[in-house]
Amino acid sequence: MANQSAVVWDETFYAAEDLSSKQFYIAMSTGISGTNKLAGICTSSTGTGLLAAVGILQNTSSSTHAVTVRMLGRSKCVASSSAAIAFGAYIAANALGRAFAVTTSGDRVLGIARSASTGASGQLIEVDLLGGFNYVIGG
Numbered sequence: 001m002a003n004q005s006a007v008v009w010d011e012t013f014y015a016a017e018d019l020s021s022k023q024f025y026i027a028m029s030t031g032i033s034g035t036n037k038l039a040g041i042c043t044s045s046t047g048t049g050l051l052a053a054v055g056i057l058q059n060t061s062s063s064t065h066a067v068t069v070r071m072l073g074r075s076k077c078v079a080s081s082s083a084a085i086a087f088g089a090y091i092a093a094n095a096l097g098r099a100f101a102v103t104t105s106g107d108r109v110l111g112i113a114r115s116a117s118t119g120a121s122g123q124l125i126e127v128d129l130l131g132g133f134n135y136v137i138g139g
Contacts, residue, residue: 008073009131011054013039015061023060024076024124026053026093026110027069039069041097045107053093053110055129072131076124079117089113090137091127099125105138 016030016038028042028051042053055071079085080100089101090109102109111127 006073009071010058010068011037011071012066013037013069015063015065015067016040018063019057019067020060020062022057022097024078025057025097026077026099027055027057027067027097028052028093029054039067042093043095043097045092045094045100045102045104047108052108055110056127070129072129074114074126074128075111077111077127079119079123079125081119081121081123084119085113085117085125087113087116090135099127102137107137109135109137 014036017040022041026042027039030038030040044051055069056075056077058068058070061067077099080094080098085101091099091111091113092102092107092109094100111129114126114128117123117125
């Protein structure tokens with residue numbers, strides 16, 4: 001699986017929780033501590049404001065250390081193990097911060113699947129990220 005993109009937008013956040021086993025999970029901004037942006041795992045496809053997905057973690061870190069979040073471009077992402085994802089599906093975060101295909105009105109789209117998954121545990125897919133401009137289905 002190639003992980004290439006002509007244009008990427010990566011931002012540095014600080015881990016608001018232990019993210020040491022969360023590489024390629026979907027991240028959200030959890031606020032600001034001083035001048036540092038904080039990141040945690042996104043657990044909702046309908047979140048707004050601070051609860052909305054902003055990108056995908058590119059590395060791992062324990063709490064309070066820097067992490068890189070890809071916000072625009074192509075990234076690997078851990079897929080949900082509860083259902084298959086088709087190529088071209090709109091992607092959002094499930095309750096575990098993994099990618100799943102969304103079609104429900106009100107769901108916020110983080111990106112578009114550029115590879116498919118069968119729903120098997122631990123699969124990685126490629127996602128073209130929309131750059132933090134979460135498209136809302138039916139919105």
